[in-house]
Amino acid sequence: MAELVQRYLDDLVAEYAGVSDGALADYIPELTQVDPSGFGLTLSSSDGFLYESGDARTEFTIQSISKPFTYALALDQVGEDAVDAKIGVEPSGEAFNEISVDDKTKTPKNPMINAGAIASVALVPAAGPDERFAKIRDFYSACASRPLEFDEDVYRSEKATGSRNRAIAYMLDSFGVLADDPDEVLDVYFRQCSLRVTSADLARMGATLARGGVNPQTGRRVTSTRVVQRTLSVMVTCGMYNAAGDWVSAVGMPAKSGVGGGIVAVLPGQLGIGVYSPLLDGRGNSVRGVLVCRSLSERLGLHFLTVGRESRSTIRAIHEPVERVRVYELHGDLMFAGAERVARIVDREADEFDVAIVDVTRIDTINDAARALLAGMSADLGAGGKRGFVVDPDRIVIRPDRGYDDVVFGTVDDAVVSAQRVLRANPIG
16 A cells, blocks of 8 residues: 555656756856756655655755754754854744844854854864764764765865855854854865755655654664754744745745755654755745645645644554454544555555455544545555455545445444455455
């Protein structure tokens, strides 16, 4: 049943592949050398399962997507009080590279613009720039589940054309925000922006934040839940630059974009999403990336204000009332992420049964994305030589007149009796 989600992502990439609006970032000359048609999409579930589509393994430089992760590392290493003394958390309403600070505090307005990101770098404790960069790279790599490589060409290009960032760094130094040499801090900032990632890396990094700081693939705790809470909060309000208001209204997930063409989005407790498409809009955000994330949110019900009780959704019990017939009892609220996990578990265990019965009697709420996944399970099981029944007395999943009447039952007992009848008439397997 994982193929249902995979097909959806593939269709989404195909739908937007023809969009050619936007332009490559040109203020870093090396970024103009990338293929403008590149387009990758990855979704990581909270247990680390990846769905990948398009150019999901194409490497590109992380650029400003580095900002929330260095901010998280600074919080982790020196604590909230020390970080808050140097960096605010208010939306700026300005371009990412604006040469500005808060009028009263003379500190950066938030960590998601260049001024705040440079200040975050300076807060990472280290004996020198090489040690500081090593800590940053190790932290990103722990979130991504693999060692991230450094792009020397982009680094040199960025450093050679970084006059605006130098102005920001020296402004911060003049206000006492940077405790170390501004040129050394800035060099580490250029290096962190030049680390290479894929959309799959971004999805894993997002899933690590979704899991409260635990990498779902490795099981390693990378940082604390408190650090993640603060980081995601700032990503909600500031992560998409001066388009943050539009983003949170339409998409509703903490996110961060980068001029390399990437976007990382996080649905807390559930998903990490990584997108790559290097054509940017006027605000520095990936054109196709924004469109894809908007569609994912709308069609799968991922807006964080609509899924607050998803953690209450789970498989209540699994049992076999008769041989080769397995019942999956669900309860709570069922949204896309929960239905995806159910579908994947059923798929994984398909060799152990001939008929699967999904009991949704105790489901409180279900959205259209979850409904579509569960409704498609019967057809998918049939294609694999199995049968799938749904116990759905109130028709919350399978709507009347949708062609599924022969697989919908009012009670588990009725479904089991029908399963036995089917197996006697047409032995499966």
